Amino acid sequence: MHQGVAGGGWEPPGSQYPAAAPHGATGHVPLPPAVPGTGGATLAVLLIGPAGAGKTTVARHWAGTRPVPTAHVSLDDVREWVCSGFADPQAGWNDHSEAQYRLARRTCGFAARNFLANGISCILDDAVFPDRPVVGLGGWKRHVGPALLPVVLLPGLEIVLERNAARSGNRRLSDEEVARIHGRMAGWYGSGLPIIDNSHLDVEGTARALDETLARVISAPAH
Secondary structure, rough: OOOOOOOOOOOOOOOOOOOOOOOOOOOOOOOOOOOOOOOOOOOOOEEEEEOOOOOOOOOHHHHHOOOEEEEEEEHHHHHHHOOOOOOOOHOOOOOHHHHHHHHHHHHHHHHHHHHHHHOOOOEEEEEEOOOOOOOOOOHHHHHHHHOEEEEEEOOOOHHHHHHOOOHHHOOOOOOOHHHHHHHHHHHHOOOOOEEEEOOOOOHHHHHHHHHHHHHHHHHHOOO
């Protein structure tokens, strides 16, 4: 570390120390104020977003890097527990696919409540639509509880199209379907829910933004 010149020390005539040494000369780099994370809080989080937003990857990373026990439950994973007779929504949304969706959501809610009852935080992810009550936020709050913290992950359309193209199997949707879902998700703007645009963030950066967002939510007066 750079040491200042002690009082009475000699310096050449005409020399002058600058008010602040250039970056790299002292090793002291001004840092922005630290945003406190969620720390050891026990939380129930619902990460919302369109296909290709990175919900599952980000949720898993956030859960895996917290300093306290945290579980991740993905609705799509639970839906796919049904092997024979799986009602794929891509084949058309009908009574069969809706019934399996409701069952998966109840199952996720049951798991989340069990984790929370045992002191383990839980993050769930789902493509919840703001304009569709069947797959809406109200059902999640009924099954998990009123303390559920929803956060929307909404990158730009070109990003979700690119990420969707890298998927395979029944997780990959047509470009038209991705664009339709993304457009409907824009309805979350103005809803009051926190929204993270992770178009230019990697997984780690998005998980950090999620933690900072949740920290602000739980420190707000209402909480």
